[in-house]
Amino acid sequence: MSTQETIIAASSAYPKPNQTFQYGTAGFRMKADLLPSVVFRVGLLAALRSRFKGGQYVGVMITASHNPPADNGVKLIDPLGEMLESSWEAYGTKLANAASDQEVADYYSQLEQEFNLKPDVEAKVVVGCDTRESSPALVDALVAALNSLSIKPNDYGTVTTPQLHYVVRCLNTQGTDRAYGEPTLEGYFTKLSAAFKGLMKGKSTRTPVTVDCANGVGGPQLGLLKKYLGDSITIEVTNEDVQTYSKLNYQCGADFVKVGQRLPPSITSPQPLARYASLDGDADRIVYYYVDKSNTFHLLDGDKIATLAASFIVDLVRASGIADFNLGVVQTAYANGNSTKYIEKLGLPVVCTPTGVKHLHHAALAYDCGVYFEANGHGTVLFSSDALARIQEHNPNTPAESSALKNLTALTELINQTVGDALSDLLLVEVILAHKSWTPDQWDSCYTDLPNKLEKAEVADRNIYKTTDAERKLTEPKGLQDQIDALVSKYSNGRSFVRPSGTENVVRVYAEAGTKGEADELAQKVKALLN
Ligand code: 16G
Ligand code: ZN
Numbered sequence: 001m002s003t004q005e006t007i008i009a010a011s012s013a014y015p016k017p018n019q020t021f022q023y024g025t026a027g028f029r030m031k032a033d034l035l036p037s038v039v040f041r042v043g044l045l046a047a048l049r050s051r052f053k054g055g056q057y058v059g060v061m062i063t064a065s066h067n068p069p070a071d072n073g074v075k076l077i078d079p080l081g082e083m084l085e086s087s088w089e090a091y092g093t094k095l096a097n098a099a100s101d102q103e104v105a106d107y108y109s110q111l112e113q114e115f116n117l118k119p120d121v122e123a124k125v126v127v128g129c130d131t132r133e134s135s136p137a138l139v140d141a142l143v144a145a146l147n148s149l150s151i152k153p154n155d156y157g158t159v160t161t162p163q164l165h166y167v168v169r170c171l172n173t174q175g176t177d178r179a180y181g182e183p184t185l186e187g188y189f190t191k192l193s194a195a196f197k198g199l200m201k202g203k204s205t206r207t208p209v210t211v212d213c214a215n216g217v218g219g220p221q222l223g224l225l226k227k228y229l230g231d232s233i234t235i236e237v238t239n240e241d242v243q244t245y246s247k248l249n250y251q252c253g254a255d256f257v258k259v260g261q262r263l264p265p266s267i268t269s270p271q272p273l274a275r276y277a278s279l280d281g282d283a284d285r286i287v288y289y290y291v292d293k294s295n296t297f298h299l300l301d302g303d304k305i306a307t308l309a310a311s312f313i314v315d316l317v318r319a320s321g322i323a324d325f326n327l328g329v330v331q332t333a334y335a336n337g338n339s340t341k342y343i344e345k346l347g348l349p350v351v352c353t354p355t356g357v358k359h360l361h362h363a364a365l366a367y368d369c370g371v372y373f374e375a376n377g378h379g380t381v382l383f384s385s386d387a388l389a390r391i392q393e394h395n396p397n398t399p400a401e402s403s404a405l406k407n408l409t410a411l412t413e414l415i416n417q418t419v420g421d422a423l424s425d426l427l428l429v430e431v432i433l434a435h436k437s438w439t440p441d442q443w444d445s446c447y448t449d450l451p452n453k454l455e456k457a458e459v460a461d462r463n464i465y466k467t468t469d470a471e472r473k474l475t476e477p478k479g480l481q482d483q484i485d486a487l488v489s490k491y492s493n494g495r496s497f498v499r500p501s502g503t504e505n506v507v508r509v510y511a512e513a514g515t516k517g518e519a520d521e522l523a524q525k526v527k528a529l530l531n
Helices: 003-011 036-052 086-097 101-114 135-147 161-173 185-200 218-232 253-260 302-320 337-345 357-364 385-393 399-414 422-436 440-444 480-488 516-528
Strands: 028-031 057-062 071-077 124-129 154-158 209-212 235-238 275-279 286-291 297-300 327-332 350-353 369-373 379-383 452-457 466-468 473-476 495-500 507-512
Touching (some): 003 036, 003 101, 036 071, 036 086, 036 124, 057 161, 071 161, 086 101, 124 135, 154 161, 161 185, 161 422, 185 399, 185 422, 218 235, 218 422, 253 286, 275 422, 286 302, 297 302, 302 327, 302 422, 350 357, 357 379, 385 399, 399 422, 422 440, 473 480, 473 495, 495 516
Parallel strands (some): 057 124, 327 350, 327 369
Antiparallel strands (some): 275 286, 369 379, 495 507
């Protein structure tokens, strides 16, 4: 049979439902029962992408992150562990919407020709999935697509999204001077734990940190990581039930805590000033929190993690004696206004990009060290290859410089530089707090968050909302931004923006103001403009 015929035969087992699909901010994401045809076709796309990249490995991750248990999703990982290059998203969308098996095969061949892909360049695809009930069947759909092209994918089983990003980068850099690590989970755990132990050497024993794993894949993976970490840290794992599918992200996890600004109900009697953290369903997001002595909840979100990491790294670079090192922070419009002011006060450049990891990641590449975090806890720290080389070649002049340099080097190993990684970020925060001997309230006191409110509005068509200035201003519908500005001007420290969601058919409204009551009121008033 020709390739066309085998694709058509295999595709016929995965009929497309009557639905329009779009490769969005984080791939395709929706109710899992709508996804088999999409995942099959993403398998074909992955093969094309790998061949386009000269036969390098690409990754396919099956997950719907913080979404409810009945959802699932699929996204592609590029050879260096980054998200799929945006220009290819449109090919994915077109393939997913092809009306018939014949059209699928035709479009596959068309792309093959368009990119002049040679038959002798073999595709290499790795796959991983989260713990959802629907995940194994979706992996089967992906494997069926690849098998129809005579490709045997490398299946990493149930892994966190960042673990798969890590593995893809390792596979493509093996044996080069950019080698990133062993392309196995053991390699991942070994790399993180060795760096962590080095950084914690000589630090006094810390109180335990409690980690809510959203009843997702982060639970078992954190359980494994703990074995490698030994007694260098005490981690208490909660919400780690991956057997009861309905519990995933339910009343727990990073999104629950961030959106509701409250504890997961499973933490019934929180210890004042103890450290708590929550991961999301695929463990690429983390937020911290604590209760103070009067039992009031305090969130330490992505902005707080970014400022903590940036100030610590700047200090380490200075203490190492490395000069002319440019470190910048990347945020989105959701970053709390006071976090931005705090970064400016530290004398660091700060830029704002549209929402979505790929935008932040891209902007962070402009610095020797780019610290990027979304307020919701997605983020990491990137060191440029030039910066890594400078760190490696730097000759310290004093024992103090030498010790700082050693820590800086270990940090570059501890941080997952392919994508935000909740497990790596957890260890990063723990290291910094240990080095500063900080309790969570001391960390929190760097700056006080401006009261804020996030609302969502159901609208007939979110596509009529067009933004500019990193989503901070609307250009369409005409006149709406002026009305928002007029409202905002009535509040001290007021700020508000409206943007269409990239993952749901809604429009989001964010507002900040001097008091909680004013922030809520401003959000309500702006929302009322949308109807
Ligand atoms: C996706 C993005 C996340 C972003 C969110 C915004 C990735 C891996 N994930 O989950 O970064 O915060 O979308 O959703 O990029 P929204 O457009 O619905 O507000
Ligand atoms: Zn996630």
